[in-house]
Structure formats: structure tokens, C-alpha cells
Amino acid sequence: MTTTPLRVLALHAENYKRLTAVEIRPDGDVVLIGGRNAQGKTSVLDAIYAVLKGGAAARETVQPIRDGQDTAVARLEIGDEHGNVVYVATRRWTKDDAGTLTVESSDHARFSSPQKLIDGMLGAITLDPLAFTRMDAKKQLGTLLDALGDSLGFDPAQLDAERKGVYERRTDVGRDVKRLEGQLAGYPAPDASVPETELSAADLIAEVDDIARETRAIDQSIEAARQARADRERAQDALAAAQRAAEAAAERERALIAEARALPARRDPAPVLDRLSQIDELNAKVRAQRDRAAVAAELSDRRQEQAQHTLRLEEIDKRKADGIAAAQLPVPGLGFDSDGVTLNGIPFSQASTAEQIRVSTALAMADAPEIRVMRIDGGESLDSESLAIIEQLAAEHRYQVWISRVDESRAVGFTIEDGTVAA
The missing domain is CATH 1.10.287 (Helix Hairpins)
Incomplete structure (x- = not known):
């Protein structure tokens, strides 16, 4: 197993969801997939997800095969930033199964437990950072604390219990x-x-x-x-x-x-x-x-005892604030309280869609798995500042980010029309 960060060097998909046949060889850390609605933009991102996540993707996809077809295939060439192929992962679907995965090394050797191999190289939410936005408040808090690890310097549950007492x-x-x-x-x-x-x-x-x-x-x-x-x-x-x-x-x-x-x-x-x-x-x-x-x-x-308790509460709140300030938070203004994750002092759920995407992306990138591939669907909600931040984070953490967005200009990235890459 290599320790160099890996990414998708090439995507090939046929008859997967809305796709007829696509071949994409991305260049750079951020891969933009544009086009009109219902042309197959999201299917490109889902094809990557389906190859890598297997069972999880199958549970979320009712019909992976394009209407009128009997089989579908999606293949990823996975390699390093220099273009060296390390693995080729292929998932095939027929009407009788939920998809089968094969993984070959660069010398064409096949692995006996391909999904286990892929799972061991992926982060918890890297493939789908928006999964963080769909979590409930308590699960978001747990995910954030797991990402912070020892950098936090205190046990939030223990400190909250002490404060409550x-x-x-x-x-x-x-x-x-x-x-x-x-x-x-x-x-x-x-x-x-x-x-x-x-x-x-x-x-x-x-x-x-x-x-x-x-x-x-x-x-x-x-x-x-x-x-x-x-x-x-x-x-x-x-x-x-x-x-x-x-x-x-x-x-x-x-x-x-x-x-x-x-x-x-x-x-x-x-x-x-x-x-x-x-x-x-x-x-x-x-x-x-x-x-x-x-x-x-x-x-x-x-009154003296009451004042002492008030000072103790201020002490606890300061310890918590100092711990959060010292923690390696991936986004400025990100924090948490006993109810869940906060952004600039307000509940994370009240942040704008663009802000949630930015935070979720940064949080997902805080993990450092071997395969550093991320997908963001609905990227048209990202303004230029948010997109620049994602590009900066991708370069900093050596990630490859695939973003779909409604865009009819054909000026940026790859444009999908009728299930194929437009010329």
C-alpha cells in the first residue's frame, strides 16, 4: 500500500443512471462538472461514489442502470498526483444484482476483498462532505469532536457535565x-x-x-x-x-x-x-x-456561595473557550456547545447553504485518508469566494474535489449533455 495521497486519474462510465458513455481525465485539484439540469452532471459524481462506496451507494440508488439498458459499468483509474496509476476499480451492474466490484493493481493483480481494500483507504465523510450537513446536531458534534481529536485539550462531555452540576x-x-x-x-x-x-x-x-x-x-x-x-x-x-x-x-x-x-x-x-x-x-x-x-x-x-458558583461557571466557560481557541478547527468561527456545532456563534443548521458546504468540506478534509477524493453536488450555491476557499483547501490538503453545478456556458470544466461529455 502506498502512503502517497491518491485521486481519480480517469473516470469511465457507461449506462450508469443518466450517463450514456463518459470518459473524463481531470486536471487539477477541483474538477467542475457543468451543464443544464437533468443531463447527467450528478450521475458523474454518483458514479465515483458508487465505485468506491459499494453497498452504501447501492442502498441510496434505486435504479443504477440507464433506462432501456441491461448492464452498466463505472471504472476509476486511481493514482497519485503525478499521474501514476496505482489501482483500477471497476463496478458492473446487471438487472439481477446490486453491482460487483473488482480492484486491480497497476500490474493487473486482483484483490480478493476489493471493498475492504477501498474502505480502508477512504475517510468517514470525505466522499460526501454534505453528509455532515444532513446529520442531526448531536451526530454533527460527535463527528467534529472526532475530527479534532487530541487538539481540543479537554473532554467536552465531562466539561459540560461539570458545568451543569x-x-x-x-x-x-x-x-x-x-x-x-x-x-x-x-x-x-x-x-x-x-x-x-x-x-x-x-x-x-x-x-x-x-x-x-x-x-x-x-x-x-x-x-x-x-x-x-x-x-x-x-x-x-x-x-x-x-x-x-x-x-x-x-x-x-x-x-x-x-x-x-x-x-x-x-x-x-x-x-x-x-x-x-x-x-x-x-x-x-x-x-x-x-x-x-x-x-x-x-x-x-x-450570596457569597452564589458568587463563587458564578465565578466557577465563568471559569468553566473560559476553559471551554480557550480549548476551542487552541483546537485545530478547520474553519474560522467554527465551534460547538452542548447542543451541537456552531458557526460564528449560531447553530450550524442556521448557516447558509454555501457556508455549510464550506464548513463540511473543510471538516472532511481534516481527515487524511489514502484516497482523497470528494464530491459536492449542487455547487451552483457556492459563490466565487466559497469556491476559492475550497480550491485553497484542496491544494492545502492535497484533495481532489469534484463539483457539479448548473452551468450552460461550457466555459469551465467538463459539460455533460444527454449523458455524454460535450465537445
């Missing part, structure tokens, strides 16, 4: 944030005058009792002093008879007055009684303020 966790935290914000809004604003802990009614009652006891003691002390003074006055009236009693009374008066002066000042119980009367309301405020602080703390934690 972080996104779901951030969503859950976001729900908590909304709930806590609503809960926090239901509390009154913090009041600096409200104590941090609830008050005890028993403590306040005990304080009132202490004040009452102190007041009674003061009153009793004052009353005792007054009584002593009265005793002194009586004693003085009877000083002569009760000098000793007067002196004792005076001494007792001085002692009691000193004791009374040492007592604390009177305290007003009214403020304590006011607090006691408002204790339930005040304690309710204490509890509300304490609960509000707890909700605010939890809300702050959840």
Missing part, C-alpha cells in the same frame, strides 16, 4: 437567596435601643421588691430619727430628772442619723415598672432582631 448548585443557592431575601424583608429594621437579650420579668419584679425594701428601710430609719428627736425633746424638758436618758437619746439620735445618712438615695421604681409593663413587646423585638441577624448572616453566606 455547578449551574444546578448555583440555581439551588439562588433559590435560598430569594427565600432569605423575602424572609429578611419581613423583619423590622434593627433598633439600637433594643437590648441583645430578652429581659426577665422575674428579675424586674425582684428589682422592684428590692427598691420597695430599701424605701421601707429608709422610711423606718427616718421615722426612728424623728422618734429619737421627740424623745430628746421630751428628755430635755425633763432634763433635770432624766439627764441620763437625754444623753442616751442624743447618742442614739446621732447614731441613727449617721446610719440614715449612710443609706443610698431613694430610687424611683417607675422606670422599672414601665419596663415591666412593656416586657412582652420588648422581648418580641429582641427575638425579631436576633432572628433578623441570623437570616442576614445566612443570606450573606448564600
Whole structure:
């Protein structure tokens, strides 16, 4: 087996589909097959496909033999860019079979498993790049990832799963944030005058009792002093008879007055009684303020966690973007997301026909099989810029591209009329 890229050096077909008899020896990387509609342009491309793909082509072709004929044949001379024939592949059809393939080497040796030989030299979608445009989004994504191989630098499925997990966790935290914000809004604003802990009614009652006891003691002390003074006055009236009693009374008066002066000042119980009367309301405020602080703390934690998840999502998206940027993408602007392949940020299915053909062609050429032959039917949808890009890609990847297009000018390539090559 040669390792040099191979292409079609000559196509010969008789009675295949719309073709009567054609002989084409292409020159260059891009082979244009022109002509009016229903003249056999597509049949030329299909003949190449039928020879090389065998069973796959048979399943797609209802009637390979031209109307009114019993047999058909298509033969390809396959060789290198210098015109050296390496293989001759021939497929013949009769009305009784779906086609038989023979492959001979340049020295006329036949291969026992010709289709297996050909299949081993073809790429997955090279013969029919438009097959990529007909795939569903998931299959297109898989084909693109297979083509990129190790150049991507990350596992898209694993990264998408990681992103989905972080996104779901951030969503859950976001729900908590909304709930806590609503809960926090239901509390009154913090009041600096409200104590941090609830008050005890028993403590306040005990304080009132202490004040009452102190007041009674003061009153009793004052009353005792007054009584002593009265005793002194009586004693003085009877000083002569009760000098000793007067002196004792005076001494007792001085002692009691000193004791009374040492007592604390009177305290007003009214403020304590006011607090006691408002204790339930005040304690309710204490509890509300304490609960509000707890909700605010939890809300702050959840907002921080939410922000961390957002940063993680941005991190994952950047890793993916960096991986795509570093990947060996065959077309500028080509990318993908979890839903499928994208072109310039929009789904591939929304791209124009010309853009889809250009991308599919470049993607197919990213593969490097031994037989580098490609066919594009309906090439009239390609503008001059798209055609130039395909020519550039063909030269770069050493591909031969067969393109059919509606063209009545006979100015470019090979023109097919009534199943033959026009003079």
C-alpha cells in the first residue's frame, strides 16, 4: 500500500443512471462538472461514489442502470498526483444484482476483498462532505469532536457535565437567596435601643421588691430619727430628772442619723415598672432582631456561595473557550456547545447553504485518508469566494474535489449533455 495521497486519474462510465458513455481525465485539484439540469452532471459524481462506496451507494440508488439498458459499468483509474496509476476499480451492474466490484493493481493483480481494500483507504465523510450537513446536531458534534481529536485539550462531555452540576448548585443557592431575601424583608429594621437579650420579668419584679425594701428601710430609719428627736425633746424638758436618758437619746439620735445618712438615695421604681409593663413587646423585638441577624448572616453566606458558583461557571466557560481557541478547527468561527456545532456563534443548521458546504468540506478534509477524493453536488450555491476557499483547501490538503453545478456556458470544466461529455 502506498502512503502517497491518491485521486481519480480517469473516470469511465457507461449506462450508469443518466450517463450514456463518459470518459473524463481531470486536471487539477477541483474538477467542475457543468451543464443544464437533468443531463447527467450528478450521475458523474454518483458514479465515483458508487465505485468506491459499494453497498452504501447501492442502498441510496434505486435504479443504477440507464433506462432501456441491461448492464452498466463505472471504472476509476486511481493514482497519485503525478499521474501514476496505482489501482483500477471497476463496478458492473446487471438487472439481477446490486453491482460487483473488482480492484486491480497497476500490474493487473486482483484483490480478493476489493471493498475492504477501498474502505480502508477512504475517510468517514470525505466522499460526501454534505453528509455532515444532513446529520442531526448531536451526530454533527460527535463527528467534529472526532475530527479534532487530541487538539481540543479537554473532554467536552465531562466539561459540560461539570458545568451543569455547578449551574444546578448555583440555581439551588439562588433559590435560598430569594427565600432569605423575602424572609429578611419581613423583619423590622434593627433598633439600637433594643437590648441583645430578652429581659426577665422575674428579675424586674425582684428589682422592684428590692427598691420597695430599701424605701421601707429608709422610711423606718427616718421615722426612728424623728422618734429619737421627740424623745430628746421630751428628755430635755425633763432634763433635770432624766439627764441620763437625754444623753442616751442624743447618742442614739446621732447614731441613727449617721446610719440614715449612710443609706443610698431613694430610687424611683417607675422606670422599672414601665419596663415591666412593656416586657412582652420588648422581648418580641429582641427575638425579631436576633432572628433578623441570623437570616442576614445566612443570606450573606448564600450570596457569597452564589458568587463563587458564578465565578466557577465563568471559569468553566473560559476553559471551554480557550480549548476551542487552541483546537485545530478547520474553519474560522467554527465551534460547538452542548447542543451541537456552531458557526460564528449560531447553530450550524442556521448557516447558509454555501457556508455549510464550506464548513463540511473543510471538516472532511481534516481527515487524511489514502484516497482523497470528494464530491459536492449542487455547487451552483457556492459563490466565487466559497469556491476559492475550497480550491485553497484542496491544494492545502492535497484533495481532489469534484463539483457539479448548473452551468450552460461550457466555459469551465467538463459539460455533460444527454449523458455524454460535450465537445
